[in-house]
Amino acid sequence: MEILRALTPADVPACVKLAADRDWPPEEAKWRFLLRVGSGFGVFVGDDLVATAIVTRFGDIHTAVSMVLVAHGHAGRGLGRRVVEHALAFADTPVASLCATSFGRPLYEKLGFRAVGRLAAHCGTLTAPPQGVSRPCGPADRARLVAEDAEVFGADRSAMWAALFDFAHEVRVADGGFVASWHNTDRLMVGPVVADSVATARALIADAAGAGPARVDVADPELAAWLSAHGMPARFEVDEMVRGEFTGRRDLLYAPVMQALG
Ligand SMILES: CC(C)(COP(=O)(O)OP(=O)(O)OC[C@H]1O[C@@H](n2cnc3c(N)ncnc32)[C@H](O)[C@@H]1OP(=O)(O)O)[C@@H](O)C(=O)NCCC(=O)NCCS
Numbered sequence: 007m008e009i010l011r012a013l014t015p016a017d018v019p020a021c022v023k024l025a026a027d028r029d030w031p032p033e034e035a036k037w038r039f040l041l042r043v044g045s046g047f048g049v050f051v052g053d054d055l056v057a058t059a060i061v062t063r064f065g066d067i068h069t070a071v072s073m074v075l076v077a078h079g080h081a082g083r084g085l086g087r088r089v090v091e092h093a094l095a096f097a098d099t100p101v102a103s104l105c106a107t108s109f110g111r112p113l114y115e116k117l118g119f120r121a122v123g124r125l126a127a128h129c130g131t132l133t134a135p136p137q138g139v140s141r142p143c144g145p146a147d148r149a150r151l152v153a154e155d156a157e158v159f160g161a162d163r164s165a166m167w168a169a170l171f172d173f174a175h176e177v178r179v180a181d182g183g184f185v186a187s188w189h190n191t192d193r194l195m196v197g198p199v200v201a202d203s204v205a206t207a208r209a210l211i212a213d214a215a216g217a218g219p220a221r222v223d224v225a226d227p228e229l230a231a232w233l234s235a236h237g238m239p240a241r242f243e244v245d246e247m248v249r250g251e252f253t254g255r256r257d258l259l260y261a262p263v264m265q266a267l268g
Contacts, residue, residue: 071090122247194221
């Protein structure tokens with residue numbers, strides 16, 4: 007019999023095993039972080055975890071949906087729809103968003119999501135040197151950064167930021183924006199990037215990307231071209247989808263924290 011229940015940190019090894027079944031990397035730290043800032047649900051058949059979805063609620067307004075997975079052997083039987091519908095009903099916000107693979111898009115369209123853009127994952131070692139436009143975010147910078155993030159994202163993400171300040175490798179602030187980075191498996195993920203122009207976004211990424219393998223997910227064509235020309239070509243793309251209406255100043259959000267959070 008199938009049982010749907012909330013996921014706990016003790017389920018993370020099973021989540022990583024399910025991800026491997028779909029050729030997703032073993033992102034253990036990311037699963038733990040997402041279960042800390044959001045709520046995960048899983049469908050179990052006996053002891054086996056066969057489907058997952060995580061929802062992260064930003065205030066009463068916005069929910070980010072992520073980590074939607076169904077094991078190969080259980081696909082096409084309605085488990086994806088069941089776990090996502092359950093997670094969305096639990097979150098119960100007027101706006102929900104996600105990044106969809108081509109596998110997920112038909113399901114999300116049936117649930118009322120529409121595609122609003124494409125995000126490309128740029129991976130590699132950045133050849134552009136640091137620009138020195140930013141400095142580490144100190145305790146006195148945090149409140150302003152979180153307020154700016156809420157204005158840009160369109161919802162209060164202070165609870166997520168409280169955890170991200172701890173989880174992040176680094177958070178940096180500049181006159182025209184801010185940037186964070188965090189470790190995922192073998193690379194440094196750069197995001198979010200909030201900037202008042204493409205030039206500022208470029209400079210923030212150059213300050214944050216470090217000298218090793220990195221990844222940043224972007225939609226802006228000028229930024230994408232610059233990354234491709236500096237050692238970080240696009241590796242894959244996803245659809246950005248929303249149910250309800252985005253608010254905020256999203257043209258200033260040049261990269262998400264991660265696809266799972268927007
Ligand atoms: C995407 C995924 C979660 C779907 O899970 P699933 O349990 O097989 O999906 P369901 O059986 O619940 O199907 C959901 C709906 O989408 C429809 N659907 C699925 N694939 C479709 C396709 N290629 N074209 C049209 N409709 C499709 C189904 O008919 C079903 O509709 P219904 O509920 O009205 O009958 C699963 O394929 C998966 O884990 N893929 C790999 C990981 C991935 O890409 N996850 C998505 C991340 S965004």
